[in-house]
Structure formats: C-alpha cells, structure tokens
Amino acid sequence: MxxxxxxxxARSLKRSAERSRARKSSPDRSAMSMLTFxxxxxxxxxxxxRRRTLEVAKGEPRRLFGKQKA
Numbered sequence: 592m593x594x595x596x597x598x599x600x601a602r603s604l605k606r607s608a609e610r611s612r613a614r615k616s617s618p619d620r621s622a623m624s625m626l627t628f629x630x631x632x633x634x635x636x637x638x639x640x641r642r643r644t645l646e647v648a649k650g651e652p653r654r655l656f657g658k659q660k661a
Contacts, residue, residue, distance in 0.1 A: 597644055600626075601651030608652075619656035626652070 601622070608614060608622040616624075630637070630645050637645070 597648035597651050600645065600648040601655055604648075604652055605655050619652060622652040622656070623649070 604622040604625050605618070607625065608618040611618075611621060614621040626645065626649060630642065633642070
C-alpha cells in the first residue's frame with residue numbers, strides 16, 4: 592500500500608492520533624487537525640496530485656473512527 596493512497600494516509604493519522612500523549616482533544620479531532628495542518632503547512636509547495644490525495648483523505652478518518660454521518 593502506498594502513502595499516496597488516501598486510506599493509507601488516514602490509517603497513519605489514526606495510529607498517530609491514538610498513540611499521541613500530547614493531544615488535547617479526542618483522537619478523531621486530533622487526526623483531522625494533523626491532516627489540516629499538513630495541508631496548510633505545505634501550501635503552494637504541495638503538488639496538485641498530493642493536495643488532491645490529502646483532501647480525499649479528509650473523509651477517511653471520519654469513517655475509520657465511525658463518525659461519518661449517515
């Protein structure tokens with residue numbers, strides 16, 4: 592599985608958020624914050640493909656944490 596796949600990115604974020612002791616909120620919120628921070632930090636330097644992958648990955652943590660709206 593490649594790091595270019597949104598599902599892999601989301602699983603990695605989930606794992607990081609659950610293991611982190613520095614987080615101030617729930618793991619699902621922490622994962623979304625990490626992803627948003629990475630996208631914002633990359634700014635114009637992110638390629639269009641990488642940005643698209645990360646934007647798609649935003650929906651995955653919700654699904655992985657069972658927070659997706661029906």
